[in-house]
Amino acid sequence: MSAIHPTLNRARFRVLATFLAGLANLGTSATQAQTPRQPIVVEVAQPQIEIDIGFKGSDLLIFGQVEAGTDVIVVVRGETRTETVRRKERFFGVWTTGKSRTFITVPSFYALASSRPIDHLFPDESALQRYELSPQNINFTPLDIVPGDPTTDIFREALISNKSGQGLYDDQHYNVKFLSDQLFRTTMYMPANVPIGRYTVRLYMVRSDRVVAQRETYFIVDKVGIEEKVYRFAHEHGVLYGLFAVVLALLAGWLVTLFFRRGP
Amino acid sequence: MTVYxxxxxxxxxxxxxxxxxxxxGLLSxxxxxGGGFLMTPLLIFFGIPPIxxxxxxxxxxVATSVSGSLAHWRRGNVDLAMGGMLLAGGIVGxxxxxxxxSYLREIGQIDLVIKGSFVLFLGTIGTLMLIESVKSFIKRRRGASPQKRRHYWIHSLPLKMKFRKSGIYVSALLPIAIGGLIGFxxxxxxxxxxFIMVPAMIYLLGMPTIMVVGTSLFQIIFVTANVTFLQAATNSNVDLVLAVILMAGGIIGAQFGARWGNRLNAEAxxxxxxxxxxxxxxxxxxxxxxxxxxxxTVVIGG
Structure with missing residues (x-):
């Protein structure tokens, strides 16, 4: 990625440099306020990821500071929305759409990075469930709550595996790297099909089997350029878009006749 | 070069x-x-969502039929009265x-219906074409025999109309029904x-072959324009970037196809x-x- 976007990378380092300078100042003011603790912060290098017409995915750099001797978990989540999982069923030999389940709290994107595998950080599953660490622990709320219905779990698993298959859910990263005993960084890959919206980045600081501090920041994924204009035009002004598409096609067809009539 | x-x-x-x-475009x-019957399935194989x-x-x-029908219009090969009747049915259908x-999309069955329709359509057309072309291939070697025009029950339908340009006298219900079904x-x-319109016009309406292609293309412009407009307005599923790429490729291909057509063995x-x-x-x-x-499969929304 760095080879493809040298300018972006330079921008990231500028942000990191500003951040480090800021940290030095924060450190002094903290001492003056008689709190010896270092601030706990999380920040993203790019506050906005822009999907343009040539977008092929992008790396997101996340960095921050925690107390020395702690572990770090970073979770990036997209906007929560309602999604429906449909199962294909055979009908006279042909695969048709059969049963479905709707969940109303589905994050459009979920990625987790940690300094160590998360199941090494806690003694049992309860913390993983409480903080929704890993896609398996996301609290997907079904639209129609059928208590004790085992099929809901099957649909939930199918939803997770579908999202993982699309590269939208991921928890296999142990790539939180410490630059010093307090300063950390990690990168997350935002694939080409990343949904637009406001993304939250949540930092969990873990010490002796417990989450002892949390911080949150956010960034925006948005479509820009022709891409964005066409998308918004189509979805916000369907009638005008339809007229425009028809007129464009009529003109194209007419111009071609003019052009090729002159030919041999 | 990739484009999103x-x-x-x-x-x-x-x-x-x-x-x-x-x-x-070359094939068409x-x-x-028109080539739409091949292009839509190819786009689906390419990974474009069927809708x-x-x-x-x-x-x-819309673009290809405009350039096609303009050429026929100049030669006076468009029967406006007949085109209008087909179009009336076409808009409704x-x-x-x-x-x-839109309804099938809502209940999650649209992909199946699109693919299923293509299987039926392509299967029938492909088989008929194969039989036809093999027959004419053999017939040409033996020497062709002239075809007779038959009389069907449809020729006794009410509301008969005179179509001067084509020189036929048939019930207006017939082109409206044909236009409606194909519009659907x-x-x-x-x-x-x-692909269906042309044989229907020749065999069911008894139109002269010279008027058929121009008139068919004329009404296709408006029926496909209606579909484009309604789809964009209700389903937001017209991709202008994709459309422009396809227009460019298709238009250029069609021009070369029309030029090479005369030099190649049509039956083969x-x-x-x-x-x-x-x-x-x-x-x-x-x-x-x-x-x-x-x-x-996972879709956004309830």
């Missing part, structure tokens, strides 16, 4: 798409058919088709429908085309019957 298609929401290789548009230039493929293809056909399309298919499948080409149609059909059947990799 804003409505299909996938990245595609623009040259692969141009080439595909070009090849289908060679055979005088976007159908609506965008309708948009592209295609509007109903888009309505059904245009909406569901993203085809121009010339027709056998090839029918084989291609059947291959696409077989691939569609396979996709419908083979166990999918993921049995579950």
């Amino acid at each position: 298609l804003p409505i299909a929401e996938i990245s595609v290789n623009v040259f692969a798409l141009l080439a595909m548009g070009g090849v289908v 230039g060679l055979f005088g058919v 976007v493929a159908v609506a965008t293809q309708a948009n592209q056909i 295609s509007s109903g088709g888009v309505w059904l399309f 298919l245009v909406a569901i499948m993203g085809i121009g429908g010339g 080409l027709r056998i090839l085309l029918s084989a291609l149609v059947l291959m696409v059909c077989v691939k569609l059947v396979y996709d419908l019957v083979a166990t999918p990799v993921d049995l579950y």
Whole structure:
């Protein structure tokens, strides 16, 4: 990625440099306020990821500071929305759409990075469930709550595996790297099909089997350029878009006749 | 070079798409058919969501049918009265088709219906074409025999109208019904429908062959325009970037196809085309019957 976007990378380092300078100042003011603790912060290098017409995915750099001797978990989540999982069923030999389940709290994107595998950080599953660490622990709320219905779990698993298959859910990263005993960084890959919206980045600081501090920041994924204009035009002004598409096609067809009539 | 298609929401290789548009355009230039019946399934194989493929293809056909019908218009080969009757049915049929399309989309069965319609359509057309072209291939070697015009029950329908340009006297209900049925298919499948329209006009309406193609193309402009408009307004599934790429490829291909058409052996080409149609059909059947990799699909919304 760095080879493809040298300018972006330079921008990231500028942000990191500003951040480090800021940290030095924060450190002094903290001492003056008689709190010896270092601030706990999380920040993203790019506050906005822009999907343009040539977008092929992008790396997101996340960095921050925690107390020395702690572990770090970073979770990036997209906007929560309602999604429906449909199962294909055979009908006279042909695969048709059969049963479905709707969940109303589905994050459009979920990625987790940690300094160590998360199941090494806690003694049992309860913390993983409480903080929704890993896609398996996301609290997907079904639209129609059928208590004790085992099929809901099957649909939930199918939803997770579908999202993982699309590269939208991921928890296999142990790539939180410490630059010093307090300063950390990690990168997350935002694939080409990343949904637009406001993304939250949540930092969990873990010490002796417990989450002892949390911080949150956010960034925006948005479509820009022709891409964005066409998308918004189509979805916000369907009638005008339809007229425009028809007129464009009529003109194209007419111009071609003019052009090729002159030919041999 | 990859381009991100804003409505299909996938990245595609623009040259692969141009080439595909070009090849289908070439075929349509060679055979005088629209090519939508091949383009829509090819777009689906390419990874474009079926609902976007159908609506965008309708948009592209608007452009190709304009340039085609203008050429026929100049030679005076468009029967406006007949075109108007076909169009009246076509607008009603295609509007109903888009309505059904939206409904099927809501209940999650649209992809199946699109693919299933293509299997039926391509299977029938491909088989008929193959039989026809093999027959005429053999007949040409033996020497052809003239065909007789038959009298069907449809010629005794009420509301008879005189179509001066074509020199025929038939019930107005007939072109309205034909236009309606084909308009319906245009909406569901993203085809121009010339492939069914032309034989229907020759055999059912008894129109002179010289008027058939121009008149068919004339009404296709407005029916596909209606479908494009309604799809964009209700389903937001017309991808302008994809449409422009397909128009560019298709238009260039069609011009070359029309020029090369005269130099090539038409019967042998027709056998090839029918084989291609059947291959696409077989691939569609396979996709419908083979166990999918993921049995579950996820859509946004309730």
